[in-house]
Amino acid sequence: MSAPADQILVPVHDYDLAATLTSGQAFRWQLRDGWWEGVIGEHWVRLQQRDHGIAAETPTKQRDWSWMLHYLQTDLDLNTVLLTFPQDEPMRASIEACRGLRLLQQDPWECLASFILSSTKQIVQIRQIVGLLCERYGKLLPTMASHEPVHAFPSAERLASTSEAELRECKMGFRAPYLLAAAQQVASREIDLLSLFSCDVDAARDRLMELPGVGNKIANCVLLFAYGFQQAFPVDVWVMKALRELYFPKRQPSPERLGRFVSTYFGTNAGYAQQYLFHYMRTKRPGIPTASIIDTSREAR
């Protein structure tokens, strides 16, 4: 591979790049030759963990790197966040197992569309579907010479002009009509994703849940991973297992009871704590081979 046109070393500590990029919040990062290759907006970039920060290389010259710094949230003081977690045994174990795990701040449309595709899918499969979608409908991006073609995540406008049958060819099954309808609503401005940045979390959640294929869990993922509402607490099957095994070993609480528990017990950064529980359950508990989580070699053909 030829030399990058630009590069930077972002000084940051308490940042586990591998854990962050494989923790099921973003679906396009791939480890190759010791670099994490991915797309942020319309920038192809590759990242590498260093002793005192994160190295980044791009195929074009950058006027500024704010698009990447914002995505990676390198300004955040992680320790301040960790100090707000409840001081119990499960959280202590989670922090010890994955200190340096971060929340990204992603593009709302890409995040929304990706999580519409996520329902009852394993992360490896979500990656495959998203890969196919980008390859077919995403804008071609500049990469380094001799690198295989890389595409941006397709715009809502582009997907709105496809058909359910075409989308099904990307292996998304029954989620195709949901994604198509959501794309059409976003493209037609029936919903304005940018306006949700100025809403409070409950109003934004209500608005997201009006979209087809978006229920409470997916809405919370988008609120947390794209809009930065750090109190949003997605409960998927893994987090549910954590809550039941670690916090409610006796009886199983109703969904409302559970909702009130997580919104009060885990504090102002509940969503961050949730991500630690999720990654801990998925990777560091007995019987889970770490290699199967980190391995991103299987990609869409």
Add this chain to the structure above:
DNA sequence: CACCAGGGTACCT
């Protein structure tokens, strides 16, 4: 081969 996967919806009591 069953069983499960970062769920949501429609349709039942």
Add this chain to the structure above:
DNA sequence: AGGTACCATGGT
């Protein structure tokens, strides 16, 4: 309000 079948597809 609270259960349940069903929705595609592939990993384990």
